[in-house]
Amino acid sequence: MIPTRLLTSALLLLSFYTGLQAGNFRNVPTDTVPSVQQLDLICDTVARYFYDENFIVDRFPGIRQRYRAMVLDQPVPEDLPDLVNTMLQEFETSHTAFYTHDDDAYYHLASIFYFLPAVKHLFGDEEIRYKSIGLLTQRDRSGYRVSSVLSGSPAETAGFREGDLLLQLNGQPYSFSQLQELEVGEHQFTIARDGQRLQLQVTPQLINPQAELEEASRQSARLIPQEAHQLAYIRLWSFAGERYYELLKEQVLFGTLKDADALILDLRGGWGGANPEYLNLFNQQVPVMAFRGRDGQAFTYDSQWRKPVVLLVDESVRSGKEILAFGFRKYQLGAVIGTTTAGAVTGGRVFILPDQNLLYLAVNMARVDGEILEGRGVEPDLIIEDRPETPEDEVLEGAVRYLKKVLDN
Structure with missing residues (x-):
């Protein structure tokens, strides 16, 4: 039998409600901030707030030096998100990732934290809405792969499946930001599935x-x-x-x-x-x-x-x-x-960066009972x-x- 007070209230703030850092918020276009400065800011934030101090002292300086050298060697702004996330994967810790406007998770995370003034300010104090066909995706160097097809969504009706690789949108290489620029109406998505290329027609919706x-x-x-x-x-x-x-x-x-x-x-x-x-x-x-x-x-x-x-x-x-x-x-x-x-x-915290990107960082280790x-x-x-x-x-x-x-x- 479960006791009426089944778990301690200390866990209520896990994951999504541990706070948000909004310092240095500015409306600065991403491409005007040099990649090395962006990486330095991210690394400074990680060094200050990541929960495992031993990791920060013993391992992070070497990791930071390696990735800074990569950015200096090939400072292409478009490559920075992949590079930052590759760096953060070395932490082998949850709730630790870098999100841009090219990730659907960016909008989901922001909408979860929308009760905070800094997030409302980020979206001009207006309700967060984005164009969606009902897919949750994961982005890496291979592109956008479908991790979930939402129940009852346009994507489910059109026949999308978990694991599909999104290749093109209206004949152009697919990106989530491109989806946000679409006009109202039906659009053609090209996907890869089981070694085949398929074309699916879908009408995105504007939704929170x-x-x-x-x-x-x-x-x-x-x-x-x-x-x-x-x-x-x-x-x-x-x-x-x-x-x-x-x-x-x-x-x-x-x-x-x-x-x-x-x-x-x-x-x-x-x-x-x-x-x-x-x-x-x-x-x-x-x-x-x-x-x-x-x-x-x-x-x-x-x-x-x-x-x-x-x-x-x-x-x-x-x-x-x-x-x-x-x-x-x-x-x-x-x-x-x-x-x-x-x-x-773990306990995650969101940091709004000057270029409006989001750094999600594990700031607390958690124990459950x-x-x-x-x-x-x-x-x-x-x-x-x-x-x-x-x-x-x-x-x-x-x-x-x-x-x-x-x-x-």
């Missing part, structure tokens, strides 16, 4: 990143009928904010999922940021309220999900979502199914790997089989 992830989570909710049972399924594409928890409660307590016999909560993909208190939805040690009026009409209010529930996880489950998986398994709320999570649990999950992750109770070469979601199918046995018994 947080609203996009919330709607994708809502669109994912559905019932999975079985012979004698109904299973509820919902995929939370983000947990970085109360709005996603409220959506989950709305769907499973009052919406179309409430009468199902069991719940599949899919944490795979998207963003973390979950508050550990969200596990209380599955806490059985909360009373049910029953009311009866003078007219004889009665109703009950139950704020908890009291039927079987499983979590779906894999290596894309990071940060606050990993804390949920840890608590879910430790307090035996149900089975965790899939593969080991990312092991990405005394345990370090960084670099280790959470192992599932039932290991099922989803093979990318097959179109089926083998983890989901395994969860359905597992719950069918639970309900039949």
Whole structure:
């Protein structure tokens, strides 16, 4: 059984709510700042704020010297993001990356921190909106690769898949900034998949990143009928904010999922940021309220999900979502199914650089009930790997089989 106070409040600020450094903010075009000055500023910030002082003292000076020499040898501004991220990968630490306007993560991260004045100022005190077809991507030297296709998005309708490599947009080399410049209407995307080039027609939408992830989570909710049972399924594409928890409660307590016999909560993909208190939805040690009026009409209010529930996880489950998986398994709320999570649990902080780029940096090591999950992750109770070469979601199918046995018994 899980205690009512299941985890300490000290963890509530993990990942997305540890603050933001807005010093030296200026509207300076990227190409006017010499690459070596940009790198020096990034390195100065890292040296001052990165959580591991021993690493900064023992290893970082040599790393910094090597990458500074690379920039001096070939100071091409377009190459700087890849070079900085390659440098930061040597830290082997989560919540440590460099984002520019050419990354969809730039807009997602900024929208998560939008409650802070410095971020609002960065976007002219206007709501953050970007052009999107519903893809989350990862950018490296090979280009933009699809890491997630959001539920119910234009990209899902058009047939995009996880793992697709984005090659061209309207016949020109694809970039996220190019997507932002498109006129309203349908556009042609060229992708690489399984050694083939495919062309897909999609109409981007102008949308707030947080609203996009919330709607994708809502669109994912559905019932999975079985012979004698109904299973509820919902995929939370983000947990970085109360709005996603409220959506989950709305769907499973009052919406179309409430009468199902069991719940599949899919944490795979998207963003973390979950508050550990969200596990209380599955806490059985909360009373049910029953009311009866003078007219004889009665109703009950139950704020908890009291039927079987499983979590779906894999290596894309990071940060606050990993804390949920840890608590879910430790307090035996149900089975965790899939593969080991990312092991990405530190306290991250965003720094706005003078060229408006974002440096995301691990500034705190974290322990969850005394345990370090960084670099280790959470192992599932039932290991099922989803093979990318097959179109089926083998983890989901395994969860359905597992719950069918639970309900039949």
